[in-house]
Amino acid sequence: MKQSFIKIGEGLTDLFEFNTLIEYNYARIDYIVYFHTPTSEHQRSSVAIIMKPTSGLHFQAMYIMINALNYPYPNTNKKFELINQQAEQYNIEIKGVDVKPPETFHDIELYYNYLISVLRLQRWIPPLQ
Numbered sequence: 001m002k003q004s005f006i007k008i009g010e011g012l013t014d015l016f017e018f019n020t021l022i023e024y025n026y027a028r029i030d031y032i033v034y035f036h037t038p039t040s041e042h043q044r045s046s047v048a049i050i051m052k053p054t055s056g057l058h059f060q061a062m063y064i065m066i067n068a069l070n071y072p073y074p075n076t077n078k079k080f081e082l083i084n085q086q087a088e089q090y091n092i093e094i095k096g097v098d099v100k101p102p103e104t105f106h107d108i109e110l111y112y113n114y115l116i117s118v119l120r121l122q123r124w125i126p127p128l129q
Helices: 012-028 078-089 108-121
Strands: 002-008 029-036 044-051 059-070 093-098
Touching: 002 012, 002 108, 012 029, 012 044, 012 059, 012 078, 029 078, 029 108, 059 078, 059 108, 078 093
Parallel strands: 002 059, 029 093
Antiparallel strands: 029 044, 044 059
């Protein structure tokens, strides 16, 4: 099964698109995952919608906003709250994990591979087949 990230931007309008994806696809969503980088210089967080695999287990989409919000601990922020409210409204499980920042990778595809490995290690997505 192919598992791929689909990048969404970082801005406020992209956040509205992200929330609309949740609203119209909530039945297909497995999790919402925050990728936190608390030890990085900028302390940012990325957030992804992890979809359930397609029928036949051919593809699993993961929509991601990279470095889209400030690290929400100990002080929360509006983007974090908006995403969490939307997830709670549709009873979607929220998960979080600390990761390396995307700036430490030479290429964005390497970063995506790293995040997929993290998700597999956490058993939040199926292993390679």
